[in-house]
Amino acid sequence: MLEARGLAKSFDGFQAVAGVSFTVPPGAISAIIGPNGAGKTTLFNLITGHLRPTAGRVIFKGRDVTGIAPHDLCRLGMGRSFQRTNIFPRLTVFQNVQAAFVSHRGRGWNLLASVERLYGQETEALLDAVGLLDKAGEVSGFLSHGGQKQLELGIALALEPEILLLDEPTAGMSAAETRDSIALIARLARERNLTLLFTEHDMEVVFSIAQTITVLHQGRVIAEGAPAEVRSDPEVRRVYLGERR
């Protein structure tokens, strides 16, 4: 489904991502973990076309998509969410998700129809699925942090992606919120047949749902495999135990 081949990115000589390769097979739930500053977000930005890699290729559904604009990748079926919440703050919750439907279904160039109830049912069904239906009319910028994260998920799902990239979907959440939100993501991925790739800095969060885990440290892959293998990997233990308590 998705393959990274030797992806690298340097910012003014600083190697944030230094030759990362991995594959995500269709239907898989994979996680990229690593301490803060490991290069996870940068890696996502390279894959989604937000940044241009210094070296390496991105292969999506058998196609070389390196350097393609985000809006085109989105068309091809790649959806993403952001670590720092990224919504349309002065639009309502409903309008946020609706806009994604409008764009994705190619209705954005209609200048004369009324947008008001366009895809209303689909939007409400999706808001229901991510647990925001009762807040549909609220201005999204006023939602709680957790609510905005849910909304981001809703926006991403409206794009009917085949693969969904979530950058630290539980960042800034309490332990309880994290558990609920991971459960929600896992359920939605199963229901919708999504391939999922997400990042986390907290190892424990991912063990419950990820089938494969790639560990990133200082821009390099230091371990890869099933959760149990990764957990017992000495290098991983060193990095995590050494840097985080």
Add this chain to the structure above:
Amino acid sequence: MPWAVLVLLAAFGVPALGSRYYTFLANDVVVWALFATSLNLLVGYSGLVSFGHAAYFGVGAYTTGILMKKLGVGFLLAFPAAGLAAGLFALVFGFFCVRLTRIYFAMLTLAFAQIVWAICFKWNEVTGGEQGMPEIPYPGFDWVERVAAVVPWVGGYRTSDYFYFTCLVLVGACLWLLRRIVASPFGRMLTTIRENAERAEFIGVNVRRYELAAFVLAGAFAGLAGGLFGIFNRGVFPDFAYWTKSSEVLIMTLLGGMGTFWGPAVGALVLIWLNQQIVSYTQYWPLILGTILVLLLFVFPGGIVGALAGFGRRLGRWSARHA
């Protein structure tokens, strides 16, 4: 919307008041209302601040003026031609402008506008240069007299009144169209760009292309406003494209409130009215204008309509509490 229709109907009554001056002011407001609303498609809806919107106003004015005065083309062709020509200029300039963001975008729009102004100022053979082009003819209103021969209460107005009515109908139609556009799926895509261009890209919006489309539409409607203004003004002059015009229309938009559709039209009304009031008392109009601007930025960032809406909401809450 119905009250917008009421305002339009009331505006038709202005010449009946019998004052040439009132009709003149009303006509000025109507044309500027379209100009300011066209700018709001960029500033208010797409989050693109243009400092050079007068370029398209000027192109429209010169197009209609040259066609009608020099080439004897009728108004029915010369008016839409203003929108078309301005839209084409906006397409070319916009192609470059949307590649830049924020202040760089604004500066480039300004630079292009100054180029347009310089051409109008210098190209004597076509634009009349510094002297401009006085005496743009009115559209022919003979047909009104023929209608009046059958329907008694129609005729009997001055030519300038007939032109005012024409402006009302055309500007009304343009505003109706703009209103549809901002409430359309396309309009919603523009607001996602205003809110968060990065996120908009990731919901599949080709940000640059939408911005360019908005730029062209805004330019075209500004051109139509310019086409009307040249005739109303009885002449077309280089300062139509000068940066002061761009800033005036921007101030109107901010004064009325860029967050709402009707804000810029209200801004046009208030600013023109204020100008008339104040000019008869003092010569310090620019000083007043600057003060208004400062007040706006610090006290009423939502403009008049935004402030009224906020006041309305508070009043609603207050009366709900005391009911």
